[in-house]
Amino acid sequence: MDDQFLYRFRKDPAPEFAExxxxxxxxxxxxxxxxxxxxxxxxxxxxxxxTLVAVLVSFPxxxxxxxQFLDLFRVQRFVAVSIDPARIxxxxxxxxxxxxxxxxxxxxxxxxxxxxxxxVFSDLGAASQAAGFDARLxxxxxxxxxxxxxxxxxxxxxxFTADTSKLADLLESMEITDVQLPSQLNGAVIDIRVPxxxxxxxxxxxxxxxxxxxxxxxxxxPAGVFLPQMAEIGLRVAGLSSEEARRLAYSVDWHSTLLxxxxxxxxxxxxxxxxxxxxxxxxxxxxxSQEGSDQPHGRxxxxxxxxxxxxxxxxxxxxxxxxxxxxxxxx
Amino acid sequence: xxxxxxxxxxxTRTAExxxxxxxxxLYSEHLPKVFNYFRYRxxxxxVAEDLTSVTFSKAWQARHRYRDDxxxxxxxxxxxxxxxxxxHFRQHRQPLPLExxxxxxxxxxxxxxxxxESDFRRLTMLLSKLPERERELLSLKYAAGLNNRTxxxxxxxxxxNVGTILHRTIQNLRTQWGEGGPLxx
Numbered sequence: 074m075d076d077q078f079l080y081r082f083r084k085d086p087a088p089e090f091a092e093x094x095x096x097x098x099x100x101x102x103x104x105x106x107x108x109x110x111x112x113x114x115x116x117x118x119x120x121x122x123x124t125l126v127a128v129l130v131s132f133p134x135x136x137x138x139x140x141q142f143l144d145l146f147r148v149q150r151f152v153a154v155s156i157d158p159a160r161i162x163x164x165x166x167x168x169x170x171x172x173x174x175x176x177x178x179x180x181x182x183x184x185x186x187x188x189x190x191x192x193v194f195s196d197l198g199a200a201s202q203a204a205g206f207d208a209r210l211x212x213x214x215x216x217x218x219x220x221x222x223x224x225x226x227x228x229x230x231x232x233f234t235a236d237t238s239k240l241a242d243l244l245e246s247m248e249i250t251d252v253q254l255p256s257q258l259n260g261a262v263i264d265i266r267v268p269x270x271x272x273x274x275x276x277x278x279x280x281x282x283x284x285x286x287x288x289x290x291x292x293x294x295p296a297g298v299f300l301p302q303m304a305e306i307g308l309r310v311a312g313l314s315s316e317e318a319r320r321l322a323y324s325v326d327w328h329s330t331l332l333x334x335x336x337x338x339x340x341x342x343x344x345x346x347x348x349x350x351x352x353x354x355x356x357x358x359x360x361x362s363q364e365g366s367d368q369p370h371g372r373x374x375x376x377x378x379x380x381x382x383x384x385x386x387x388x389x390x391x392x393x394x395x396x397x398x399x400x401x402x403x404x
Numbered sequence: 405x406x407x408x409x410x411x412x413x414x415x416t417r418t419a420e421x422x423x424x425x426x427x428x429x430l431y432s433e434h435l436p437k438v439f440n441y442f443r444y445r446x447x448x449x450x451v452a453e454d455l456t457s458v459t460f461s462k463a464w465q466a467r468h469r470y471r472d473d474x475x476x477x478x479x480x481x482x483x484x485x486x487x488x489x490x491x492h493f494r495q496h497r498q499p500l501p502l503e504x505x506x507x508x509x510x511x512x513x514x515x516x517x518x519x520x521e522s523d524f525r526r527l528t529m530l531l532s533k534l535p536e537r538e539r540e541l542l543s544l545k546y547a548a549g550l551n552n553r554t555x556x557x558x559x560x561x562x563x564x565n566v567g568t569i570l571h572r573t574i575q576n577l578r579t580q581w582g583e584g585g586p587l588x589x
Binding site for chain 2: 076084085087095097
């Protein structure tokens with residue numbers, strides 16, 4: 074079949090059009106790049122707030138009707154969601170430059186039990202005993218890497234009361250008008266048990282690696298909140314379009330999935346195989362060979378998250394990705 | 405939560421702004437493909453340029469959602485382009501009337517390309533008579549230059565189905581073309 078005639082009608086766009094469009098895109102880039110240094114602090118706060126939202130939506134709704142409280146949330150899977158930096162800037166502006174999303178989600182936050190400062194332990198056994206679970210360490214380390222310190226934190230308990238009026242204000246300010254806040258959420262008391270953690274530090278020259286492990290957190294939430302609906306709201310606040318937010322909200326098992334917000338202009342992420350399970354690898358795209366240069370924003374790095382046998386693990390550092398995976402696989 | 409806050413603290417501590425997509429290179433490479441995709445969908449003229457602009461603008465705004473481990477850039481970009489086209493047709497209810505194709509002047513075309521321009525107007529007339537799916541596949545294949553596998557991933561059709569539909573459509577197109585006289589150029 075001769076189909077070549079169909080190719081022949083292609084033509085290049087007019088140069089003036091191509092140039093004008095390119096200029097327009099560059100203007101968009103310059104606008105987006107106008108606040109580069111303001112990003113990380115808001116990103117941190119936003120991440121924390123979104124984690125809170127993720128926690129809120131991490132419970133089954135079906136059994137809620139029959140139970141006063143839902144049973145334990147256990148992380149079995151991490152799912153990354155990309156957060157638009159423009160949205161972060163927008164939220165920051167709405168709060169007169171001071172971002173405090175925590176205050177937007179709750180009017181009353183009580184620390185029922187302080188986890189306390191991490192304590193240094195001489196060996197893993199002692200740290201495990203203090204934390205109340207059997208912690209693990211890599212049996213081999215990348216060449217030149219050494220273990221510096223093992224610390225453990227105690228458990229804690231936080232209770233907060235959801236305030237939908239503040240969230241409604243936020244949505245209105247963001248001109249998100251096509252979502253509805255569940256009325257059951259208003260005034261709902263949410264308890265979060267902060268699990269004890271074992272934290273191990275490693276170093277090699279300027280490279281730093283930290284391993285955190287803990288039992289899956291426990292959270293109780295009053296019945297009646299439809300979780301996908303809450304997830305959708307959280308994802309919209311994060312900057313996802315209505316279609317994306319709805320698709321994700323109704324396709325994720327919120328009983329076992331922890332949403333990890335990833336600043337879009339900061340990192341990329343992908344799924345990796347670890348110990349027969351799926352892990353989430355979040356990494357920068359900057360090449361490590363650039364470390365020696367005078368980079369204004371510090372060093373690149375990566376975070377590896379996975380869950381195994383009721384425990385959650387986070388391995389993060391400024392080493393090469395294969396080295397990070399090597400450490401995780403050696404556990 | 406301690407674990408999560410620790411994780412997120414590290415994330416923000418270690419993560420760096422990514423090396424952005426080389427936008428200018430991607431733009432140069434894909435602009436003609438997207439532009440021609442719209443030309444084959446809506447004909448020559450400012451509409452194709454407008455839709456091309458909208459596509460690149462949307463792509464830029466959504467660039468942080470592009471994942472190179474999931475799809476090639478062209479696949480991602482043409483997903484946006486297809487949505488832009490769908491929006492356009494939804495807003496206009498009907499594809500452009502045939503008269504617009506046949507009478508639309510293209511003032512930028514050099515005189516020595518006049519014959520080809522005439523053929524293209526004739527082609528767009530024939531394309532406008534095709535069912536939506538067939539016209540879409542032809543545009544992705546011959547205007548955007550995408551292969552059948554990429555088209556399959558964009559449209560949800562199987563690769564073999566794409567090939568079959570294209571084959572049948574081109575045969576029909578050639579027949580109709582022949583009825584109107586020989587092909588120039």
